[in-house]
Amino acid sequence: MGMIQIIGIxxxxxxxxxxxxxxxxxxSAEKQGTPIRDGDILVVTHVVASRAEGKIVNxxxxxxxxxxxxxxxxxxxxxxxVEVVLRESKSIKRMGDGKLITETKHGFVCANSGVDKSNxxxxxxxxxxxxxxxxxxxxxxxxxxxxxxxxxxxxxSDTHGRPLREGEINVAIGVAGIKPIRDRRGEKDLFGYVLxxxxxxxxxxxxxxxxxxxxxxxxAVPVAxxxxxxxxxxxxxxxxxxxxxxxxxxxx
Amino acid sequence: MGMIQIIGIxxxxxxxxxxxxxxxxxxSAEKQGTPIRDGDILVVTHVVASRAEGKIVNxxxxxxxxxxxxxxxxxxxxxxxVEVVLRESKSIKRMGDGKLITETKHGFVCANSGVDKSNxxxxxxxxxxxxxxxxxxxxxxxxxxxxxxxxxxxxxSDTHGRPLREGEINVAIGVAGIKPIRDRRGEKDLFGYVLxxxxxxxxxxxxxxxxxxxxxxxxAVPVAxxxxxxxxxxxxxxxxxxxxxxxxxxxx
Numbered sequence: 001m002g003m004i005q006i007i008g009i010x011x012x013x014x015x016x017x018x019x020x021x022x023x024x025x026x027x028s029a030e031k032q033g034t035p036i037r038d039g040d041i042l043v044v045t046h047v048v049a050s051r052a053e054g055k056i057v058n059x060x061x062x063x064x065x066x067x068x069x070x071x072x073x074x075x076x077x078x079x080x081x082v083e084v085v086l087r088e089s090k091s092i093k094r095m096g097d098g099k100l101i102t103e104t105k106h107g108f109v110c111a112n113s114g115v116d117k118s119n120x121x122x123x124x125x126x127x128x129x130x131x132x133x134x135x136x137x138x139x140x141x142x143x144x145x146x147x148x149x150x151x152x153x154x155x156x157s158d159t160h161g162r163p164l165r166e167g168e169i170n171v172a173i174g175v176a177g178i179k180p181i182r183d184r185r186g187e188k189d190l191f192g193y194v195l196x197x198x199x200x201x202x203x204x205x206x207x208x209x210x211x212x213x214x215x216x217x218x219x220a221v222p223v224a225x226x227x228x229x230x231x232x233x234x235x236x237x238x239x240x241x242x243x244x245x246x247x248x249x250x251x252x
Numbered sequence: 253m254g255m256i257q258i259i260g261i262x263x264x265x266x267x268x269x270x271x272x273x274x275x276x277x278x279x280s281a282e283k284q285g286t287p288i289r290d291g292d293i294l295v296v297t298h299v300v301a302s303r304a305e306g307k308i309v310n311x312x313x314x315x316x317x318x319x320x321x322x323x324x325x326x327x328x329x330x331x332x333x334v335e336v337v338l339r340e341s342k343s344i345k346r347m348g349d350g351k352l353i354t355e356t357k358h359g360f361v362c363a364n365s366g367v368d369k370s371n372x373x374x375x376x377x378x379x380x381x382x383x384x385x386x387x388x389x390x391x392x393x394x395x396x397x398x399x400x401x402x403x404x405x406x407x408x409s410d411t412h413g414r415p416l417r418e419g420e421i422n423v424a425i426g427v428a429g430i431k432p433i434r435d436r437r438g439e440k441d442l443f444g445y446v447l448x449x450x451x452x453x454x455x456x457x458x459x460x461x462x463x464x465x466x467x468x469x470x471x472a473v474p475v476a477x478x479x480x481x482x483x484x485x486x487x488x489x490x491x492x493x494x495x496x497x498x499x500x501x502x503x504x
Contacts, residue, residue: 167453201419
């Protein structure tokens, strides 16, 4: 019988720039009676990683360009917010319905370049995505190894809307220690049929699983432990492997 | 501390047309020492529901149309398989790279109208999607209520590729007893900021979480129990609420 546990970590203090996030996570996990173990997967919502890295912006400090002002007026948005979203983007994909769908510097296509207003202190404070979410994940992983000697996988997650389907789900934007895609091509099914097209986006599934404890709590749960999943290990995988190049995208 | 368990149910016999799937699930869960409890969520892969409902086709019995033959030749596919995929579809979205992206009769956009070759006995046997996956889920739910007196949620899941991102994830194509989308608009975040655009596709996240035990096992795990998640209840929700109408889709 396979069994996986998803354990929300709460009790983290408000994370500030320069904080040792790995240490805070270890301490909070220990304190609530679920210390981190070897082989755990830690799913960390990007906002806490961004806060620890100082990737926050006060919209009052932002001078919007004429272009940002024009878009803001047209789509009834905050010009400073639009300016930040544009700065964080490589290209604008679509605008409408009060939303800006952009391609981030990393290549993720999502609303507002991933710039987040929630779970950030202050009405005018927003959190950007980390510059290199894989590096953010690896930093946490290495620090946990140093503190506990355990090898864990770390996933930085974000909440994304998606084409075709309503509602948002959590997906992986940074990974460390884990392959984001499990390649099952060549494996046999129950009846010996060889799977030909099965590549499972396990890092996205793990992020979505973690959201079940992150999203349901009354108190803040910015990190989840997933325990009991034999993940495909990797020392150099990147979450950008999850980005499908447009020329390969049959859905678009 | 929030904790959720994902428990794979194995030991199910090969499901045949007319089998009482709910009973088989309850018996297998009991046998492996994890009997179903009130408030559990059961995620059932569509292939077993389809098999129980006799939604299987022997490709040797299918006479392909001239159109199916033409497409099959052009894209190097089995003409009988193409014929079945077309019969199960409302429209063809894209063809290429050996794949047919279609809109199913239910409105789901996926590869091959969800027609599945894996985990079906026989090289030439394929499983279709259930005619009404919500009804399939409700039938299992009601039968479990009758057998155990417990109220559970049931999700019928399928493996879907998706636009923009590589790799497949499991999503919900049928639901019973649970709202597929949790509307969090109006809830407050950690700092009192009122969430404005948060609608979480929890049925998809639960399906993806279940895949972690369904997909990793060496033996067949067609069903998972998710325990400890306080799901939004509903007596009449439909998985088609997860389908975004094209006119509302800013990503496409």
